[in-house]
Each structure stands twice: as C-alpha cells, then as structure tokens.
Amino acid sequence: MQQTFPISDQELEALSTNAVNSVFNTMLNQTAVVQEVIKVDEENYDGGMSVPIDSSEPVIAGTVGFLGNLTGIMYIFMELSLAMDATCELLGLEAEEIGYEDHELVNDAIGELTNMIVGTFKNDLSNKGYECRMTIPSILRGSNFSIEPAEVALRRIYKYDCGGRSFVIDVLMKEEN
Amino acid sequence: MRLKILTVDDSKTVRIIVKKSFKGFDCEITEAQNGVEGLAMAAKVDPDIILLDITMPVMDGVEMLTKLKSDPSLKAIPVIMLTAEAGRENVMKIAKIGVRDYIVKPFKEEVLVDKVSRVVDLRPAGEAEPKQKKIDDPIEVLVVDDKPAIIEQIKQGFSHTPWNVNGVSSTGEAIDFCQKKLPDCIIISLSLPEDAAITLFRIIRSNAKTKYVPLFGLSVKTAVEEQHRAQQAGFSTIIHKPIDFDELENKIGKAVNLDTSGKYFQMADGFMTVRLPKTCNASVVQEVGNYLKEKTSEAVNSGISKIIFDAQEVASLNMDVIKLLLQSMKTCRDLSLSYALAGNAVVRDESKKFEESKDWQFCDSVETAKASL
Numbered sequence: 001m002q003q004t005f006p007i008s009d010q011e012l013e014a015l016s017t018n019a020v021n022s023v024f025n026t027m028l029n030q031t032a033v034v035q036e037v038i039k040v041d042e043e044n045y046d047g048g049m050s051v052p053i054d055s056s057e058p059v060i061a062g063t064v065g066f067l068g069n070l071t072g073i074m075y076i077f078m079e080l081s082l083a084m085d086a087t088c089e090l091l092g093l094e095a096e097e098i099g100y101e102d103h104e105l106v107n108d109a110i111g112e113l114t115n116m117i118v119g120t121f122k123n124d125l126s127n128k129g130y131e132c133r134m135t136i137p138s139i140l141r142g143s144n145f146s147i148e149p150a151e152v153a154l155r156r157i158y159k160y161d162c163g164g165r166s167f168v169i170d171v172l173m174k175e176e177n
Numbered sequence: 178m179r180l181k182i183l184t185v186d187d188s189k190t191v192r193i194i195v196k197k198s199f200k201g202f203d204c205e206i207t208e209a210q211n212g213v214e215g216l217a218m219a220a221k222v223d224p225d226i227i228l229l230d231i232t233m234p235v236m237d238g239v240e241m242l243t244k245l246k247s248d249p250s251l252k253a254i255p256v257i258m259l260t261a262e263a264g265r266e267n268v269m270k271i272a273k274i275g276v277r278d279y280i281v282k283p284f285k286e287e288v289l290v291d292k293v294s295r296v297v298d299l300r301p302a303g304e305a306e307p308k309q310k311k312i313d314d315p316i317e318v319l320v321v322d323d324k325p326a327i328i329e330q331i332k333q334g335f336s337h338t339p340w341n342v343n344g345v346s347s348t349g350e351a352i353d354f355c356q357k358k359l360p361d362c363i364i365i366s367l368s369l370p371e372d373a374a375i376t377l378f379r380i381i382r383s384n385a386k387t388k389y390v391p392l393f394g395l396s397v398k399t400a401v402e403e404q405h406r407a408q409q410a411g412f413s414t415i416i417h418k419p420i421d422f423d424e425l426e427n428k429i430g431k432a433v434n435l436d437t438s439g440k441y442f443q444m445a446d447g448f449m450t451v452r453l454p455k456t457c458n459a460s461v462v463q464e465v466g467n468y469l470k471e472k473t474s475e476a477v478n479s480g481i482s483k484i485i486f487d488a489q490e491v492a493s494l495n496m497d498v499i500k501l502l503l504q505s506m507k508t509c510r511d512l513s514l515s516y517a518l519a520g521n522a523v524v525r526d527e528s529k530k531f532e533e534s535k536d537w538q539f540c541d542s543v544e545t546a547k548a549s550l
Binding site: 022023027091092104108111112115118122133134 | 187188189190191193194197232233234260261262263281282283284285
C-alpha cells in the first residue's frame with residue numbers, strides 16, 4: 001500500500017532546484033535548469049533503475065543521507081569532466097593543478113558540494129517543520145550506475161542542464177512514523 | 178604579530194576555500210580534520226579565532242565546542258561555526274554553548290572574511306604593524322565611571338599630555354565605545370553598581386578585539402573588599418583614589434608600551450641631554466636605564482659626542498639615581514664621549530654625602546654645563 005507523502009511533487013522539485021542553485025550560484029557562479037523529472041513510485045517501481053546521465057566517461061556520485069521526521073538519501077551524479085570543472089571553480093585552481101589522477105581532491109570537492117546541496121535541502125525541510133540530521137558525505141565512482149533502493153515512499157530523479165552539460169539529482173525519501 | 182586562524186573541517190575542500198579566502202590578509206591558517214585534532218591544535222597554536230564545522234567524524238563540532246568552552250585556557254578563543262546544517266534546533270544548540278557567529282554553507286568568501294573581521298583585527302598582507310606610540314603621541318584613554326567629577330578630574334590630570342580622555346558612565350556605553358574605536362587603555366571604576374566593573378572586565382577580555390587592551394581598576398584606597406573581588410576577577414592593576422597622576426601616567430605608559438624616552442632624552446645642537454624628573458623613584462630610574470644604551474648609540478650614530486646629565490629638577494638624590502649616573506658616566510668614558518652634570522643646590526649637597534658621588538662637580542644650569550665641554 002503506497003504511503004501518502006506529505007510534500008507535493010511541485011514542492012519537492014522546488015526544494016531540489018533551490019538547493020542546487022543556491023550552491024551552484026554561490027560556489028560555482030553557475031545556474032542549473034531542470035530538463036527532465038522521472039517519478040518512481042511503488043506502483044511503477046520494477047527493480048533497479050539506471051541513472052539517466054548522458055556520458056561515455058566515468059561518473060562520480062556524491063551521496064548524503066538525512067534522518068529524522070523525513071528519512072532519505074540524495075545522490076548527485078555527474079560525469080568526471082564536469083566534476084573536474086566544478087572542483088577547479090570551487091577551489092580557484094586550474095585543471096593542470098589538479099590532474100585527472102587526483103581522485104582524492106575531486107572526490108572531496110564533490111562530497112562537499114553534495115553536503116551543501118543536501119544541507120540546503122534539509123534546512124528548507126526544517127523550515128517546513130521536518131527536523132532531520134545529515135550523514136557524512138560519501139563518494140562513488142563508476143559507470144552505468146543503477147540504484148536499487150530499500151523501501152521508500154518516494155523517489156524523484158531530476159536531470160539538470162548546466163551550461164549545456166547535464167547532471168542528475170536522485171532523491172529517495174519516506175516519512176517516519 | 179600575524180593573526181592565527183584555525184580551521185577545523187573534515188573536508189579538505191573547505192579548508193582550501195578558507196585558506197583561499199584569507200590569502201590577501203596577514204594571517205596564518207592552521208588546519209585540523211576533526212574535533213580531537215582541533216582541540217590539540219588549539220592548545221598548541223593558541224589561535225585568535227577558530228572556524229569550526231559541525232558534522233565531522235571522530236569528534237563533531239558541537240562536542241569540540243563544548244570541550245573548548247570548559248577548558249579555562251581555551252574558552253576565550255572565539256569560535257565561528259561553519260555548517261551546512263542551519264536548522265533552528267542546531268542554531269539554538271550551538272548558541273547555548275557559546276559561539277560568536279555562524280556561517281551557513283554555501284557561503285561567499287567575502288561573507289567569511291567579513292564575519293571574521295568583525296571578531297578579530299584582520300589586516301591586509303603587507304600592511305605594516307602599527308608603530309610603537311611615543312609619549313607625545315595622542316592615545317585614547319577610556320574612563321568608565323558613573324561619577325562625572327572623577328572623569329573630569331582625570332581629564333584635568335592628563336591635560337598636559339596629548340592623550341584623549343573619553344568618559345562613559347555605564348558598561349553598555351563602554352562596549353559601544355569599544356566597537357566604534359579601540360581605546361589604548363581602559364580605566365574602570367570598581368564602585369559601579371551591581372559589580373558592573375567585573376562584568377565589563379569579562380566582556381572585554383573575552384572579545385578578541387579588546388582582549389589585549391590594558392585595564393585598570395579605580396577604587397578608593399580603603400575599599401579593600403571591592404579591590405579584592407576585582408583582583409580575584411582578574412584585574413591586575415588597581416589605581417587608588419585620590420589619584421597620583423605621575424604614577425598613573427607611568428603605569429599607562431608601561432601598559433600601552435609607549436616609547437617614553439622623549440620625556441628624558443633630547444638631542445639638539447650637538448648635545449644629548451638626559452633630563453631626570455622631579456620624582457626619581459626606582460621605576461623611573463629603571464625606565465631611564467632601559468633607554469640609556471639605545472639612546473647613547475643613537476646619539477653616537479648621529480654624530481653627537483657630548484652628553485649633559487640634567488638633575489636640576491630632581492627633588493632628592495637617592496642611591497638609585499647615583500647608580501644610574503655612575504653607569505651613564507662609565508658608558509660615556511667607554512665610548513670616549515665628554516659629559517657634564519647639572520644639578521640644583523639640594524642635589525649638590527646630597528651628592529657630598531655619598532662616597533660614590535662626593536667628588537662630582539655639578540654646574541648650576543644646562544647652559545653652563547654645555548659651555549664647560
């Protein structure tokens with residue numbers, strides 16, 4: 001039986017976009033626009049689902065969870081070249097100063113961007129009366145990601161365009177009784 | 178002295194952003210990755226300010242802040258929290274423990290610099306440190322007393338100096354004054370109602386901007402109880418009423434680290450004159466003695482080879498003064514400088530009573546002394 005979720009789709013998209021743009025505008029001087037929204041509910045859920053990111057190169061995924069009245073997890077997926085550009089902008093460095101091999105620094109930068117995005121999202125939830133705590137960010141690298149979530153009431157995948165390049169925010173959450 | 182900023186964050190990215198933000202400022206950034214390292218680093222480097230993340234592994238920012246505030250040697254270090262979690266619950270919790278401010282991530286570098294500069298004195302890199310002030314430079318003295326007559330008396334007492342004496346009557350006014358203009362020293366009446374002097378002392382000492390400003394307690398000599406309480410609270414210097422302005426001037430000069438050599442040493446027309454004041458007690462003699470070597474070198478380097486020791490204003494010759502003059506004359510002989518003494522009748526008479534000075538020849542004026550060389 002599907003749980004009725006207390007936040008509407010419209011509100012959730014606004015929360016996600018506000019979180020993304022608050023971080024992108026402040027830290028990267030960029031703006032992102034929603035290109036596509038994929039709704040995954042219990043009714044149409046049929047197992048693991050590939051992340052809709054257009055990339056022939058490795059993808060980096062940052063993830064932070066939140067626990068409280070609302071419990072869930074947010075992922076940000078982006079191709080490695082976009083992650084490199086974001087790291088350079090964030091730290092005021094040139095690409096040569098980082099290098100594709102410096103996984104640690106790029107991982108850390110994407111982890112921190114994810115932390116800020118989820119933090120903003122979580123703070124907006126808090127202002128709506130849903131108090132929760134965040135987990136420490138973690139990072140995954142690879143290709144052809146497929147997320148097979150544990151039991152959740154709601155999953156929304158937002159594909160954003162940022163200066164002609166795309167990245168994905170995947171939100172999975174449920175309300176705790 | 179360079180400002181020391183400690184950034185405690187598990188994210189290397191944030192630590193790099195903090196370093197980048199303060200690149201153009203005269204400060205030294207030290208880093209720690211969690212609360213445990215943060216506490217150890219705080220004890221080691223004694224930072225002027227700590228930028229502290231909340232969510233960290235090993236020990237989070239709230240626990241580190243709690244431990245920091247319960248450590249007497251670290252609790253005065255101001256802390257600005259830097260956090261992605263700005264929920265009401267979090268803000269209330271950290272505010273209760275005692276943070277100076279908090280910054281919510283994401284943040285602009287300018288915001289970080291602005292918030293830090295409100296707490297500590299952040300100077301652009303390459304900007305010279307403030308020069309040591311001289312005795313004839315104007316300094317700002319703040320007097321906190323609810324009795325206007327005392328403020329007026331202190332203004333009168335320092336009217337012969339270029340010092341600006343500013344009077345306020347309450348703790349609130351004193352804090353407002355310090356926010357607008359940092360005084361060089363503060364004199365606080367210990368008889369302000371409701372132990373306000375002690376409250377003000379604590380506020381001033383816990384603020385990074387004012388924590389090094391010299392503070393003097395002002396009290397009637399017989400009010401032993403209030404002086405005792407003030408000393409227990411941390412007042413190290415208490416000025417007694419009625420005020421001895423010579424003594425107070427000396428104490429302020431020392432506390433503010435004023436270059437007071439101009440009071441005693443003058444160089445002109447090929448002569449250096451060492452003028453000894455009326456009250457030549459041990460502390461004055463020590464002060465003159467401290468400058469003697471440096472001033473004599475300065476005189477020699479500017480081509481001066483004649484020194485006059487002017488004791489015409491000295492009220493009484495004591496052993497401290499005799500020792501100072503003996504040391505000064507020896508320095509002159511070592512450097513082949515010629516010298517002469519000028520002294521009043523009392524000094525001349527008293528000099529005969531000491532073995533060390535019985536053969537000294539005093540001229541009766543500086544002009545005669547100069548002419549004798």
